[in-house]
Amino acid sequence: MATKFSHALTTFVIVASMFSMSMANKDWFLGSGSNYSDWWSRFRNHHHNKTQQQPRNIIVGGSEGWHFGFNYTDWAFKNGPYYLNDTLVFKYDGPNATSFPHSVYMFSNFWSFLNCDVKSAKMLASPTEGAGEGFHFVLEKWQPYFFACGERNGFHCNNGQMKFAVMPMFRPFWPWP
Numbered sequence: 001m002a003t004k005f006s007h008a009l010t011t012f013v014i015v016a017s018m019f020s021m022s023m024a025n026k027d028w029f030l031g032s033g034s035n036y037s038d039w040w041s042r043f044r045n046h047h048h049n050k051t052q053q054q055p056r057n058i059i060v061g062g063s064e065g066w067h068f069g070f071n072y073t074d075w076a077f078k079n080g081p082y083y084l085n086d087t088l089v090f091k092y093d094g095p096n097a098t099s100f101p102h103s104v105y106m107f108s109n110f111w112s113f114l115n116c117d118v119k120s121a122k123m124l125a126s127p128t129e130g131a132g133e134g135f136h137f138v139l140e141k142w143q144p145y146f147f148a149c150g151e152r153n154g155f156h157c158n159n160g161q162m163k164f165a166v167m168p169m170f171r172p173f174w175p176w177p
């Protein structure tokens with residue numbers, strides 16, 4: 001129970017901090033924030049190339065792809081920030097003799113995400129849609145997105161760590177140095 005609780009707390013803190021970063025970004029975007037230097041010092045070391053203006057294609061899990069037993073919460077945290085119109089690419093093999101099938105589901109709220117309640121989630125991609133170029137999902141709304149694998153009734157989500165949240169931010173509209 002204690003483990004479950006600390007997991008919940010950790011996940012909540014990560015999601016909350018991603019959300020607050022976006023809030024800060026929005027203030028800045030609207031010109032009403034005084035936190036420019038904070039925001040700047042937090043992110044200047046992350047992505048300071050000129051291609052930052054362009055939406056990114058982000059392969060979920062990087063070279064690991066989308067599979068059982070990889071910590072996607074950690075991956076998502078380290079690979080941020082995410083911006084509106086970035087594309088997440090989920091790559092996984094279709095059902096075959098040597099690997100388990102996977103899929104991509106989206107939860108409508110934090111609590112079903114936390115509990116891996118895949119029954120209430122919406123399927124975005126079936127087990128066959130991750131092959132080849134992978135399944136592409138564009139982060140087109142300014143909202144938190146909660147993703148998971150929906151296989152084995154939440155087992156991949158719960159025990160396989162195949163879940164993560166992202167909160168896309170508004171993209172700065174002038175070139176980065």
Ligand SMILES: [Cu+2]
Pocket residue numbers: 067068101102103149150151156160162
């Ligand atoms: Cu899976």
